[in-house]
Structure formats: C-alpha cells, structure tokens
Amino acid sequence: MTEPFDKSQRHGIFDRMDQPATLHGPSRGTPKPPPEFDDVVTWAAWLYYVDELTQAAVAARLGVSRASIANYLQEARRSGRVTIRVDSAAVARTALSKALAKRFALVAATVVPALPDHPAEQRIGAAGARVLADVLDPGDIIGVAWGRTILAAARATEASRIPDLTIVQVSGSSASSADFSPELCTTLLANQLGARCVNLHAPAVLSSRDLRDRLLAEPSLERQFALIRSATKVMFGVGELGRKSTFAESDMLDPVALRQIQSEGRAKAVIIGRLIDAAGAPVPCPIDDGIVGISLADLKSVPFRLCLAGGPAKRDAILAALNGGYATHLVTDSDTAAALLEAN
Template sequence: MSEMISEKSQAPDRSLNLPTEFDDAVVWAAWLYYADQLTQSEIAKRLGVSRATIVNYLQEARERGIVSIRISSEANGRTTLARKLTEKYGLDGVFIIPSLDDGHLVDRLGEAGARVLAEQIKPGDTIGVAWGRTVLAVADLISLPQPIENLTVVQVTGSSTGSPDFSAELCTSVMSSRIKARCVNLLAPAVLTTRELKEMLLDEPVLKKQFELIHSTDRIVFGVGDIGVKSTVRASGIASQEDIDEYVRHGAVGVIIGRFIDAAGRPLLGDLDDRMVGLALEELQQVPSRICVAGGKTKITAIHATLIGGYATHFVTDIATGEALLGK
C-alpha cells in the first residue's frame, strides 16, 4: 500500500503554532503521519492537541484529497482464496476485496476493477469496453497515476434502446474521458431486425474499420449478468423478454457481452445471435487480457460458467462470491 500527499491546501482553519511550510493543521498532521511516520500520539504532542483530534485530521486529509491511498492489486492477489481461484479456473490473476453488507458491492467492485485495469494499461493500448452497471462503475472510477499516451477505448457491442444508465456507449464514453483516450463508439444497434440487414450493415466500410479496431483490442473489461427477472439484461433493451425466456428454456444461465452461455460456459446460439452486432464469444477469447469484474449471490452460477468457459484471464470479485465459487 502506498500513500501520496498532494499539494492541495486550503486556508488556515486551525489556530495552532505551525511551521510556516504548512499553515493548515490537517496538511501538517498528514505529513507527519504518512511521510515522517510519527505515531498519532507523537503528532498530538507536537501540535498540542488530543490524539482524537489527530484521528479527525487524518480522516479529513483523505476526504479533502490531501492524502491518496493506493493498494496494489498484487497484495489482493496473494490471499489464499485468490490463489485457489486462480488454480481452479486457470486464471492469470485474481483480485479479492472484502465482503461488506453495505449495499455498494457494484461500486466497490468497480473501484477494484479500475485498479486492476489501470495497472495493466500501457502506451498505445486499445481497450475494449462492454456494458452493465459494474462495467460503468469501473469506467467511472478509473484513474491513472500518470498520463499514458495514445490510448483508445472502443465499444465492443452495439447500442441499445433500453436503459441508458449502463449502456455500452455510455461506458465507453465515460472511460475514455477518465483516462483521456480516443473514444470509438460502435455506430450500429445491438440487434437488427434480420440477419440479412446485419450482413449488409457490417459490409459498410466505416463498420469494417471499427471491427478491425475491436478485433485488435489489447485488453477488455466486462461483467457477468444473470438472467433473473430483475437482471440487467432484461432492462438493457437488447432483446425482448420472450427472446430471453427462449434462451433460458435452452439452458442459459448467464450473459456476457450480450451473449448467452449455459452452465458449462458454452455459447448458446439462436436467432438473436444471427441479428446481433458486436464481439462474439470466440472473438472475446482472442483478446490477450480479459478482465471480468463480477460478484453477488445471484450471479454465482453465471460467474462459474463464465470462468470455466475460459472467457476471463483476470477476475475481480469479493470474498463471499469467491468462497461460493470454490464450492461449485
């Protein structure tokens, strides 16, 4: 874990006899604690305040952005659970976060996924982005410790008419803005009315170039969806409820990048796939780095199918989900 103290400072709000370098007690306390590694009691004595006050100063330092704490993904990958999951599913890496009953699992997974992706990104990378609430959280929370040149973020599935809150075009746009990358949205609907129309559309030069870019992605971020009544796929607008129910009758347990899979991780192909615009599952498996960010008790079966299907190289999840997967 590393700590960084920024140069942010506000007008003095503490009437203490401080060195001229720092006229803000919060900044001074943060420096003494994180840089000089004094104890909270030692800092309290030096500043002439109680230890409880120092605790409050340090908390305020984090809230104001004076101190930024970064936890290396390597640390979260060294846990026993992470190692067992890596071995069970043949993954290149697993990042585990604690499970908390705070109702914010999506945001917490998004933050963890953002860290994993940020540590992988290299100059000149093309990053593929799927859709969903967790993917949007990754996009919204990612930050790079320093600028990286010549990055491209590309949308790997077509656009939908469903909820705009987690659409593929939004996820792509948000991530490209956050990391200051070129943004390439896929200029086509997620699903067309006929197979013939899809083939005609994909024959257009502009879409051919976009798919060339999609097929050259260096890494991709995607989530896993279940197929329950409140699932993201049912709110996405990529398919009718009848279409989804048909896939379920044929054994579908989950959805990744808009494609349905069965309990063994095999693709379930149907009429919808013939009309769908976007990366196919076999093409997903060709991407060098595939970061799957997913968790939650309703998704255990779908996540297990995704991992045994070989669609991920890196997996980000929480302890409860990880332990449930070990029992599968």
C-alpha cells in the same frame, strides 16, 4: 516502558523493506536511553515503528551505526517488544484470490470484501479500475463492454494520460434508457484516461442476419471491427438472466423469448449479449443472427481479459464464464469467491 507494543494496532498491515541483509553489533557502545524507555532496544523500536523514522535516522539519533539499529529491531521482534500482525481478513481474501486463480487457470484474481446489504458493483468496479490502470501501456487498444459494474469501473478510474491509448466500444448501442449503456461506459473511461474514444454507432441488435451483414459490410464499420479484433485488453462483465438483470433491462431480447430461455434452464450467463451454458459453451438465442458486437471467439482471442462480476445472484453465471475460459483476470467479492470455490 515494560509492556510490548503492537504497531499493527496503529498502522494495520505494514512491511519495512530497508533492513540490511547482514547484521552487526553496535559500533560505538550501547547508548543510554531516555528515562521513559527501559532499554535501548525499546527506544530504537519506538523510533522506527511508532515515530516511523528510517533506520538511518534512528542510527543518527542514537549515535550508532545503522547495522546496530538492525540488531536492535531484530531483538525487539524476537523478545516480543514488537509484534507484527497481518489483518486476518486480508489474509483470507488473498487466499481466496490465489485459490480462484489456481482453480480456474486465471493469471490473477482480485477479491474485495463483501458487505452485507450493500451491492457489490461499486466496490468491484473500483477495484477493477485499479487493476486496469496498473496494466495500461502506451498504444493499448482497450475494448469496453457495458453494464452496472463496468460503468462503476469507468467512473472510478482516476484521471491519467497514457500516450496513444484507444478505448473502443465492443457492443452496439442499446435502445434501453438504462444508465449503463455501452456508449456511456466507453466515453467515461476514455475521458478519464485522456484516450481516443471509438463508439460503435450501430444498434446492439438488428432484425435479421441479412441486415446485420449488410451494415457490417460498410467500410466504417469494417474498420471499427478490425479495431475491436486488434484489442490488447478488454473489460467486461457477466450477467445472469433474472427478471431484474442487466440483460433483461437492456431490452435486447423480447420478454417472452427471455422467459422461454429461462424456463428451459440451459443458459446460465450472458456475456456481451451472448448466452452460454454451465460449461461456457454458446447457447442459441433468437437474437444471435442480429447481434452487432464482439463474438465470443473474438473475445477469447484478446490477450488480457478483465472480468468484473460479483454478488450471490451471479454465482452460476460467473462460474459458467470461468469454465468457458473467457477471463484471464477476475475481480469479485469475497462471498462470491467462496461460493465459486465451493461449487467446484
């Protein structure tokens, strides 16, 4: 075998962590390779990288010490018999993730590939489900908002059982017939995680502040909002204000009032029914006095805040949310990540 081989062509990104810290020469002399291999270095490299034997197994096959195998593998890489290639697209996404985290003071950002002509919600939701699953602890109280991406995350969550886990709905229920309602997102996620589910049995918007205040004074809702304010983690999306946006389809705001807000141009995003400007500051809205749900201040007090959002139409909305410091963790797509960085 005279041509160098590239294991990454077969297995993609890889890393082998079981190599010893120190290297020593062969302890029993150099073994004779089979005829298909030009030398023992190539033989050892083939067994390790292609046949995927452990260093101990390769050492047993060749009749030498494991330290000798480490020497052979080091020589295989040094001489070019083995090349290790990290996928450039993965490197680029990792760079985008780090740049986003640094620019917007995030704990972490996750960037999924952007696929032309394919909505980003499903892939962002699936990635968000994995991010959330990795950080869940017994006793957690998880606040859940609503929207297409949040629903995708709930559906993508793998079934598991974590002790004393509570999933709580952080926004009242919408009268809309849309299939991404708050109660559905919360219930699906709770079912997947085997968690206690606490739905918020109240409208998302009431007709007046007085009616809202009287409703929230009910003991059952007081207890529920105390639970919401005790959340250790929250998963939410960011909406824009277009005609086909999730916010428009939710029927929370009268279409005439929504068009007026759009024409004024001050509001750039909506987070759980609350409007914000480009800097992330609240923007007054006709429904503010009647909203039943977590406030922006209470949202920012949750220690772990996972924002799932992406797509070209949402760049300015996500930028506003990040500028306002509403997220500690972000999951988005690569095109949106690049656009967010270019905007700043």
